Amino acid sequence: MSLQEINFDGLVGPSHNYAGLSLGNIASASHKGDTSYPKAAALQGVAKMRGNLERLGVQGFLLPLPRPNHRLAERLAYDGTEAPALRAAPWSASSMWTANAATVSPAPDTKDGKCHLTPANLVTMLHRAQEWPDTKRMLEVVFGDRDHFAVHDIVPPTFGDEGAANHMRFCEGHGSAGVEVFVYGRPGGKFPARQHEQSSRLVARQHGLDPEKCVFIEQNPVAIDAGAFHNDVVSVANERVLFTHAEAFADQQGAYNAILAAFPDLEVVEVPSDAVSLEEAIRTYLFNAQLVTLPDGTMALIVPEECRESASVWAYCERMMAGNGPIKHVIPVDVRQSMANGGGPACLRLRVVCDPATVDPRFMLDEAKADLLEKTIAEHYPEQIDPDDLWTESLEKHVVAARQALLTALGIGELA
Template sequence: MTVEMNFDGLVGPSHNYAGLSHGNIASSTHKGQAANPRAAALQGLAKMRHMIDLGLPQGLLPPQERPYIPGLRALGYKGSDPAVLEAAFKDSPALVANYSSASCMWTANAATVTPGAESADGRVHFTPANLMAMPHRALEDAQTHRMLSLIFANRERFMVHAPLAHTPLLGDEGAANHNRLCKSHGAAGLELFIYGRDALGGNSDLKFPARQTLQASEAVARLHGLPEANTAFHPQSATAINAGAFHNDVVCVSNENVLFFHENAFDDPAALEEVLSIKAQRLGFRPHFIMAPTKDVPLADVISSYLFNSQLVTLPNGKMALILPTQVEETSSTKTFVDSVLAGDNPITQAHYLDLRQSMANGGGPACLRLRVVLDAAQQTAVHSGVVMAHEKIEALEGWVKDHYRDRLTGGDLGDPAFLTETRTALDAMTQLLDLPNLYDFQRTAS
């Protein structure tokens, strides 16, 4: 049986509010506030447990090594690891904040994934996102490539490509700008790549960066062996980007035959619906479009509540459910719209509201926290078992978080050598729980 498995990012011990992400309103709004890494990680694990309780397969992607001392060494800092951290922090706390970000928790940006049903060779293809638009995120792709190569190591079932080159031409933000429409998870479907700018086109007057380029999306499609019949490219609206939808998944989410989106996600929604309907018909299915009109759901409410940064999942009974942040329930316009969707004639029949306030304060909702991977039966057995979640594994990780994570972290703590020791101790213990030895640079150096 083919399933869609969500791989959630485990929030790292350096979760903090440094406000590093220009164009992400929540990140900027909470800059400088104290964060609670322990609560953030426990909220993420609670979401994973909820998904398992719904009968859905759940995986985990581990956090990256932060503070990232090898990166600071590459900038010319010398001495012991604590000395490198102290010297860099003395020179520039902002620099250390970039090298201490826990942003890899948002695994929707980890990679773009193509299921075997659409790829040229029948394997699941991954291209780690280079994330070059933001300095703190551009540090992630090499470790993401290594991590995915370990978790999806079977080369008969999986192909993990190298990230695209770090060039303005190929700005790639991963699955946050990628949707898939299909009759069922196992059937060949249509992959919709959304881009913010054509890097070879004219200039734009965007207020915030358009992070995904058309050229990056086209390159990923070629690498994954996607036929033209299974591929579509479409621009995100400048209106959405300028309002704070720095990724398309802030204003749009898909699942099987449903595209759930805001009217301002695209400049001409009707034209997009027509293109997708024609392509889908040739693939043997009919898309179901659910659009929130601006008059009922203001774009500002969408951005603040993250209505469309929800997970849209198919339950074991074939019905669909929305996994939403509690902010949607607390916002009148978005709650009313969700209620109308549940009462309407469409596949979505349930809404689940979860507390992800620590992640939300940094600009990441339920959809940011997960990477969707469609797997057939043979591919499921080939996934590294240590990252496949069950209640017992989640309970063990919750105990690990309580043992190792601080309940308060500020920017001033990031330069403390004691914090470096804490994070490494925590990550070393976690790799034992997940059976991923020598995942991190500090572990390989020590051995």
Template structure:
């Protein structure tokens, strides 16, 4: 079968809560202490996957990680029962649901050995995410065990790497050679820049990318300061199209010129700051969208409901569609539980270009499998988690049992203990 783009969505885990663990993620810090709804969050993610299937896309899943992460706590010489509250919260975090941070992916047409390369992100900047990579690596090595893939361990400390959320690829078609853009931070005022250029360069070397078709781009400090903690909050690419905010990059004109030099057919759709401010872009998550190509060749932008709810942002999108450009449709999905923690449609998925027949089929879904996943979620996921519930032993027991049930449903019980 011809290689296709496959979206692997993270299934929202049963411990999804609002502990406010991520400085720079304005939505997460605003929601700190609120009551979360893990069951609704997971079902919203499943509904988004169903919408992708209706668009004719190939859909995969990545199951939630073991939470609390008892092995991480053991490495800190404690247990969940004895750990201080901040370590409990970090060990219980369901942040692996945002699969865009799982890895950086370079499709086979871009790599020197003709294999699809994936490098697991180390996520070193935030403690609650820094312990995700061992389980992510185990999942990806299982899902992509076929020899057409190469799955790499993360870049070592101290070079922070946050995966596909800071990486974009433009190409005439998914199965054609493309240009890869690695977006790194520098300062950003009060918030940390999570992607280091050295990490991006190391990933590019591991993937054996052509230096002439690989661009290293600095994210604008203004964007980071405004709450764009990852590049995918202010820019997204698909096919030959780059859809970005005017203030997404430092040295914007240079970035555009370099892109067009390497790929003359590239088309930049830029949203002017005069129409949509950085603050509005971040609050509406206009760019944290899935920009996808349907089997008929048309391009669709999948945005969260918050984008439609913002009058100015929605008005600009309506005008864009009227211009008859490459983006022909806008689909709206409800992922409000994820959004309250700072993750929109793009955060929830990892894009992999490959022949679906080379992927472990247990990680691919159709409507029937999504029905089974939804049944497990409806039966076993907590309906709500209060702010102080991390001290409740009953929550831990229910979380661990819920995940075990889901892994059995997916026939992935070997992931129970990584």
């Protein structure tokens, strides 16, 4: 097999709206009640995918889940008098952030030599806890080759699990055996700690990982309370490199030592607080970036445009590119619609190391399919959604028809 890392981006759904449902996500809360632009958001996402397809030669995607979710509305006894958060939850398009779709362990790391995926239960937030049944169903289609993939049930909901956003992997090359790092939070702070330590340990056992090649690290509670609701808001890894803020972990040096004990070739690029404050790192999502290896072997950091607009962040990036470290390129992309709801380039993608030939080809991007997605979005997505539009008959018809148009165009009827 020819193993490659494939980024599966979540296509922004036609119900994309700003309801501010995510406690601890400062961007989401600050844009609560704003008008959203689903068509623009989805086209920004496709443009990002196009760029990565050109840079990396391979790109996948996952589709929006069915919205509004009438099953959830029925369980909430919805009658239109609910609190705004309950009213909005069945419309949430948050599945676009596929870093929370699942935790993925590539075949070289697992006992049975298969790529294992455990869908995240996302139990901490109502609007996200509804996702996993449909997410699992989609993963079972995308990665349906049972000779190469194993898709598991969720972790029991007693333990919160938020997927790959709290998981890193270090290796010499994506196709070689690696060390998997699980980052968890402890409860009791200002905002919820969404990843439970036992969830991470259960996933590692379920995936058949070598205990000597697993590292469990506590996220810095200060970072969580500052708005780093997932580890990928303050750290990102690729192959041998960890790009991280100096305040990412509860015991920063202890975290490095734990990883080094399992992976001696670790190379840490730490951004000091006096160069980029924790608050500015979270505001601009410097670390919620895609750190990728380009075909020439150099590494590139794909960041949101907001990084270029920050004096301290961009000054640091320029110094980094001019230095002799492993990250040679910083590439800004426009994902402003996603950023306003609290998700940057890293939130929008799930990393899966596998042979592209083993993936359902309908979920693999090429230029023709990117054209098809853009055409379908342009023709069928709502231009904008205002808070009062939710639960109107006209918006529901529009959103349902737009998702169906995607499924029809791509020939994926089994997810209807």
